[in-house]
């Protein structure tokens with residue numbers, strides 16, 4: 001017993017010495033990978049034009065954005081009064097947009113979560129002109145962290161911006177019919193375990209086999225470098241040639257990145273499951289996530305509508321519309337081929 005104990009002690013000591021010796025090499029390796037990944041991102045094209053003919057209803061989109069980010073909606077946390085106002089608003093807007101109800105009760109899918117307030121997703125559809133094609137699902141979470149210690153966290157960029165964008169895109173596609181059916185989902189509880197997007201599958205509203213792609217929008221309205229990231233081209237390399245055409249003639253600096261594991265990219269943040277698209281990925285559904293880098297107001301009471309960059313936001317939204325139009329024309333069966 002004593003000998004056995006001493007052997008384990010010796011082995012542990014050797015392990016600690018080995019780890020302490022190798023750790024600096026690992027650190028240096030990670031730093032080199034990070035620098036290489038940052039250089040790869042920086043080398044991608046920046047903004048190449050500033051003028052464009054708006055295709056989305058910018059006035060309506062701005063109004064929807066400011067309403068969702070208002071102090072009345074108070075950060076839209078499930079169980080708080082602001083969330084109820086946001087739900088009434090979404091019910092009204094989905095109805096006004098004339099979407100086909102695709103929830104379990106009209107547009108809504110109500111669900112319960114253990115130990116948390118009940119959630120409500122809003123789901124509407126536009127039928128594609130080719131009924132043989134699988135659907136594209138646009139998601140944006142409408143919840144945020146709400147009121148904490150009497151302070152309101154309005155969640156303007158995160159994610160009133162994404163929800164107002166899917167409403168504007170729905171209005172566009174109502175008058176410009178897509179080939180693929182489009183499903184628009186404003187989901188709840190992203191900030192508390194992503195229960196909303198999980199429920200889309202758990203409640204059998206969505207069948208992974210019937211879906212071509214998830215396009216998730218989360219944080220679209222501000223970046224000091226005017227960068228918009230498209231995340232998911234690492235997992236789905238067939239997206240690259242499609243979306244690269246947008247890089248060449250771009251209103252914003254569209255960048256591909258934040259989707260590589262640390263072994264490939266080093267310490268650059270991997271956003272592959274940072275928002276609802278991660279739930280689609282787990283279900284085997286290809287995804288592309290559009291979002292801006294974190295900023296000092298991220299998850300702060302200062303993430304207000306007053307601090308967003310509306311000009312940039314509308315350019316981002318127009319870029320996402322261009323991406324959707326390209327994706328809608330593409331053969332998306334190739335997206336399920338994996339990167340090796």
Ligand SMILES: [Zn+2]
Pocket residue numbers: 141158159190218219275
């Ligand atoms: Zn978010």
